[in-house]
Structures are given as C-alpha cells and as structure tokens.
Amino acid sequence: MTTTTPGPTADQEIPAYLARLGLRGLADIHVHFLPPAMLEKVWTYFDNAESTYGWPWPIAYRFGEDERLRLARSFGLAAIPALSYPHKPGMAEWLNSWSADFARRVPDAIHCATMYPEPEAGRYVGEALDAGARLFKVHVQVGRFGPDDPLLEPAWARLEEAAVPVVIHAGSRPLPGEFTGPQRVEAVLRRHPRLALVIAHLGMPEYWEFADLAAKYPNVHLDTTMVATDFTERFAPLPEGFPARLAQLSDRVVLGSDFPNIPYPYAHQLEALARLGLGDSWMRKVLWENGARLLGL
Template sequence: MMRDTDVPQWWAKLGLPGLIDIHTHFLPERMLQRVWAHFDEAGPLIGRPWPITYRADEASRLAQVRRLGLRHFTALTYAHRPGMAADLTNFALDLAAAEPDCVPSATFYPEEGVLDEVHSALERGARVFKIHAQVGGFDLREPVLDPVWGLLAESGVPVVVHVGSGPVPRPGFTGPDKLEGVLRRHPQLTAVVAHLGAPEYGEFLDLADRYPRVHLDTTMVFTDFFEAAAPFPPELLPRLASMPERIVLGSDFPNIPYPYAHQLEALERLRDKEPALDDEWLRAVCWSNGKRLLGV
C-alpha cells in the first residue's frame, strides 16, 4: 500500500512539479470541531462510520499538505444555514492571504444579499467557490441564486458543487436534475461536480458531455472506502478516458478515513481496468486541469 511519504516520489515519477488539489477543506476551528463531531457520530448525512485521518491543528494540516507536495490547494467552506457564508468566505480569503499556496476560496448560500457577497468575493480575488446542497439543504435552482450563477458563468471562476446524492440523498436538494436546471440557463458556468457526482456517475458525465465547462473532481472516488458504498461502474471508465481535460484531482483532505496517498493509488490502479487512463491522463488530472481551472 502506498504511504504518504511515497507521494512526492509518485508525482515526481510522473514528471510533475507537485500536485494541485481543488477539493481540500480548511475551516474556522469551532466549525471544524463541529464537523468532526458530526463525522464521529456517523450523523444522518454521513450514514456510516467515517474516522478522520488528519485530525490535527491548522498548522499541522498545512504542513502535511506541503509535505505531500500540494503546490496549490483550496480552503473550501460551505454554509448550512443563513448568515454563515460571509464569515466563512472571510476566513478562507484571509487564510489565502497568509498562505500563498492556498487558493483564494469562497462560498455562498441562497439568502438575501447573496449576489453582493459573491461579487465582493470576486473583487477580493476568489478563484474558486464551494457549495454543498446536501448539507445546506437547498435547491441550486432557487430564484435568488439565478443572478449568482450568471455572474459566475460570466467570470469563469469555477464552483465546486456537491449535488450528487451521496453519501446520503436529500430528496428535493440532490441529484443531477438540480445542476442541469442551472446549466440550461447558464450553459457557460464552470461547474466542478464533487465526487464525480456519486452515485449518479453516468448522469453527471452526461452533463459534462452536453456542457463544455462542466468538470468533475475525483474526491474519494475509486478508493476502497468509496467503492464499498458507491462503486464506480467499470463500463463508464472509457468515458473518463475520453475527457481527460475535464477530470480534476480532489481529495476531501483532511476529512478522509484513509491516508491521502490512497486517493492517488486508487487513481493509478485504474489503468489495470482501462489502459487509456495512463500517465498522460494522470498528469492532466493531478496538475494541468487544476492549474487551468484555478488560474495558478
């Protein structure tokens, strides 16, 4: 099994200067502790035991991503109720100002003033947004969000969207139809579907076929942990090979129940099932696509 200490050798063997991870989390300490408590309890939106591998203070977690060779990473936050998003965005942008390898990140929530908040975040340099429809309990198609989607489509700034029905579906809030409704109105939106859209992999790949700026991140997909609950259908692997420019590395660090190295190991072993998922594909996923999307 690949270990974290093996990761720098892994990306160096691919001829890369490091890794770019579009889906990592840094949160205010009090909120992070609440999130970890929810994972510890295998809460209703988690569905099963989910031990946190990188349970450490912020300085230790920053040191860890740098030891792994993440040259650029995100501080994805997400609000689960009104009145939170602005503070979370402030936290993420402040962290990026202090840590230049942390990509300026932001979030938003369907509430009064959301358009002004997103506009402000863009003016302050946000290069990626994150929303979590499953945790937030909202429909991406809510009218208050329509001008936000328009602004983000025009800006070209990517939005990492958790709208797949895993790990636990929330009827009315999750599913590919929610994102498709947004894309019909804003077809140029740069949406990055978290977790490859698990478990609706095929439906989200269909959206990537129809909309040229839809991407999908690899977060947790193909790992042993995810394969046990939401296995990726082998017959869909050629579709991943056919769109190497649309798949981007994500991990969910630090909230993962295994070493970071296992995500990379899981991606590498795909070539045993689909030879076209080769070193060139891995270089695009682990570096080039993230570099282009995040503008770094």
C-alpha cells in the same frame, strides 16, 4: 498499450511518484480549511458517522492548522484550497470573510468563497470576486437547497461572467437529500451554459448522468474526491464501463481529495486512481494539468 505507473501506497511515497510522472506537484481542487470551531463540529459529526451512514468514518488528519498545512505541502499541493460551505442563512458572508483572511495569511492558499440562497447572495458573491476569490464551494445536501433556487440567480450570473470555478456537491451519496441529483444542476446550466462547475465526487452515485453534463457543457468538470477508494467502493462503486467514460473525458477530470476529512491516507486517493489503469498521460492531466488550468496555477 497504455502504461500506468503504480500509485503510492503511503504518503511519504507521493513525491517520488510525482517525479516518475514528471509532475511539479498536485492541483487538488477539493481541500477544506475551516474556522477552528466549525471544523471541530464537522469532525464531531464524522465521529458519529456510524449512526448517520452505517459505517465509521475516522478522520485521518485530525491535526491543528499548521500541521495540516505542512502535510498538504508535503503531498505536493502547489496551492491549497480552503473550501467552506454554509448550512443556514447569514453564514456564507461570515465564512467568506474568514476565507479571505486565511488567503491573506497563508501565501500558498487559494482564496475561496461560498454562497447560500438568500437575498444578499448576489452582492456578497460579487464582493468576494472583486476581492480576488478564485474558487467557490456549494453543498446542496448540507445546505438543503436547490442550486436552481431563484435567490442564487444573480450569483450564478456573476460566477459565469468571471469564469471562476465552483465545486458543487450535488450527488446523492454518501447521503441523499431533497435537492441532490443532476436535474437541478442542469437547470442552472441551461441558464448559464458557460458556468465553470466542478462536480464533486464525480457526482456519485449518479456517475453517468453527471458525466453527460461534462460532455454537454464546455466548462463542466468532474472531481475525483474519494472516488474508487476502498472506502467508497463499498457504498458507491464505479459502474462497469465507467472508467472508459473517464478516459473519454480526460480533459474534464480534476483531482479532488477532501483532505483532511478522509478516513484513509491521502496517498490512497492517488493509488485508487492509478488502479483504474487509464495511463500515465491521463494521470498527469487529472493530477496536475486540468486542475492547474482551472485554478490558474
């Protein structure tokens, strides 16, 4: 019989919950820290979510950087990603410089980087890796590009060689895009089969298709960002039978949250995953073991 400890219902309950599971912390792979002006623009975008998505998206953690860092640590994050992503050419290298500085001044931050299909991508991705970047982010819907764009080929080759994980948002929810979906992601994986891709949001709503990629390619993982929450179940519910697939892929599922840009308490993500009823062993792998392995914690 599988035993699943009920998840926390409030943020202040998280430390006790982790203690009951015997975990030293959380390995959350999907957290955003951005340059202040850029973050304000992101929050303004979500302020208008009702006209974009059809439902409101209130930011639960609309605080300054110091408070957001304090909160992330209070949740138990053993290391703090600072994922960023460009939406136009000439932006990625600037974001990488900011992210490198963030990692220098925040001791428990993970040095992150990003990329965009442009002739310089191979060079600056290599420079970021040489400087110690340990985690990348790619967002094909916001960036409006295909991950299989030939301009990204040198960058993918470097990332595969370095075995550095890349969180990629390629699913067609909450908004579809010209380049979203699993087909172009698999085109990249056919050329770089050992690439450490982390599919954001389990690839919602193409859950089954992206799970098949995780089963087929040895270093593909799925992150749990916003999945199974009350908010997301309204527009991208997990399909019937899919939790059993997640149980089969227990070594390939990693915690993601989208903190701070979420419309509910951080604890609700942990509660939602526990509600799947896949057992404490599965939760330990998802909340810590798999992400800690990927991030070298």
